[in-house]
Amino acid sequence: MGSAPRTVLVVEDDEHNRLLLETLLADDGLAATMVADGAAALAAVAARLPDLVILDILLPGGMDGFEVVRRLKADPRTQPIPIIILTALLDLESRIAGLQAGAEEFLCKPVDRIELTTRVRNLLKLKEYQDFLAEHNRILEERVLERTASLAASDEHFRAVTQTADAAIVTADAAGTIIGWNAGAERMFGYTGAEVIGQALTLLIPERYRERHLGGMQRVLAGGERHVIGKSVELHGMTKRGNEFPLELSLSEWETAQGRFFTGIIRDITERKQAQDALLSQLDELRRWEDVGLGREDRVQELKREINELCRRLDEPARYPSEEPAPAQSQAAKPKP
Template sequence: MQDGDDTDALADLRRELAALRSERDARSAALFEAVAATAIDAIVTIDAGGVVTQWNRSAERIFGRSAAEMLGADIAEIIPAGFRDAHRAGLVRARDTGTYRVVGRTVELEGLRAGGARFPIELSLSTWRHGDARYFTAIVRDISERKQGEQQLRRYIEELARKNTELERSHNELLRSNRQIAQLFSAVVEALPGSEIDGRYALHERIGTGGFSVVYRGSELATGRPVAIKVFRPSGGVITSAQLARFGREGEWRIRHPNAAVVLDFGVARSGIPYLVMELLTGETLADARRRGPPPRLGRVLAIALIVAEVLQAAHADGILHRDIKPENLFLHRDEAGGEVLKVLDFGIAKFVRGVSDDASVELTGTGHVLGTPRYIAPERLTGAKYDGRSDVYSLGVLLYELVVGVSPLGLRGGTPWEAVTQHMTHQPRPLHDVDPGLPRSLSELIDRTLAKDPEARPRADELVVALREIVAEVEADPVLAVRITRAAAFGVAETLDDERTESS
């Protein structure tokens, strides 16, 4: 009897354990049902035969079929016909072999809405066992919007690639065109000496060359007056005949100041070449003087800066910006008496702003181009922001800094154009007084203001003139200070980075 009692007790224990297990499974199933019912993604469970045993509200929304309709139904009803045979074959293989190769995989398939429309879905599949029965649960996501976004992105990338190809082709064509223009222009440059322009001006020898123009010594045929004639590339360069004609309609191309180079005439030759006729100057540019001559003394540097500021004051009063103040555009002219007269050149690239809106103002470089020399250009012009005469003041500040101490305020020794542009935007120049403590503090403070990144913090040209006159008077009152040369030149050091020293030969 004892053996029978032990057997009955063991059976009772097993039944109790089975009941506990069933209760646990029921609690787990209830918890899973609660979670599944509120899930954002569709949760669908099927048995090994493909019969739906669970269908949450998100599945109703995604597939357009209610739980009442789908519970107990064949899962194939939401699978497009093209996938049904493969689906059934997979279930049979899983049931017969006990292998479930889809477990843990995320796959993309097509679902079938109630109306018969197909749509892309993403399935994350898992398998689990309850007793001897095996079930599959799929978490389903409708990825229609994602697929549409991917298609749009793919079309955008394809369109971008097509446009890039067209742009590259256009760029190559432009390069070829510009090379042809350069070759033709070079041939014209060599052929022009000894010829005439429109029967009005005779061209003699070439006296200067720039990136987009050539200057000749010439004469006016009617009077014999000697002149300088600058001819431009007919197209693809700084100026075109149409732009020159438009500029001529806007106003006179001249600055009313004795230290501004006088433009006597401008036009477009019958050959299509734009030209300017200017007073003929004798001497050299400040750039040439710096390279060949002794370093300038402080008094002379300030006198030059004051003259340039006065010319800018007159130009700005007429609504004209220079936009390219640099040593190459400051000419040390020798007059008939042998005296030196500083002339500001190249107002030919100025922006005429008086009487026209910003949109209608004349940009001689064409839309989207920034005209000027990277080493001296103001930050606001690099960003495309609106600018005024204080951009010229900034350029003069860069030049004055270089002339006074012999190093660049940009903290670089030449560098590439892009490096110069970056420095204008981000680099804070060392105060002049820190570079050379022997300089007047008033000069250091003034140059700091001209180099302010914010144009609102800079002086206008008329304010700069007043300040420079006071500093000139201060320096002239001290004979030792007036003859002081740049500290870098005094130590035999070439133009350098702020913290580098490179010995000059």
């Protein structure tokens, strides 16, 4: 029997869109669970963790898609689940809010089938490796003193997934020496495995961050607080050419009879950062134009008041009607004959 299909939770209140997404996912061999609001989405995740979530922003029931994303990413149990926001909202603020809430992708309706399936496949492949790495670490903790045939098969799977993953996967020992390097890391940093195996991790870290990195390693090895391990953080890396680039790092720690090791899953987020910066720049530009428009309107009103004051001094009727409410006429006042 084949393995069970990967599961996708779709949160969409429009029935037509739900049917469309269910068909697209089924064509790709995925099992979809359909819900129509945020509360139902959280209940479905609590009942069974999906491999991926696709959700709209505008949802009935008082909980929008942004809140669903924030709650899922705030829970360590559901934080690793990749989320794709699929919405008809096209404004810049919605895009920025979705990414800042923690969503991995933001797509607009009407959905393009090829783009959706490509994004889903890439995120599921990375999720598969993250799930495997967590399970692998659990097995190593339980069987640190034995190397069974089952663990050997698991290691083989580990290497196969590592080498085929799009993300860079780098493993280092407790001394900070690189001992594992996949094809994704070679593409991202420009070094071959032969060039980096045995080298210090600081080779990949910009110089201004190296002292902080070494201090963090010493703190962890001494049993101190872990600031990065077990989380997804945004940092900077350095390529073989000396170019810096933004990256997202998910770091795990594991231990065997041979010692303590650290494995990082690294994604180049240059395009995401460029998109966020472009959106923020456009939003700032729109706000500046809005401020300029409001300033001009205030000046126009001021000029109208000045002209009306000159007319009053010349005993001429006002040129522009006053926008302030006229004082109420006293009941004792009588019209002139």
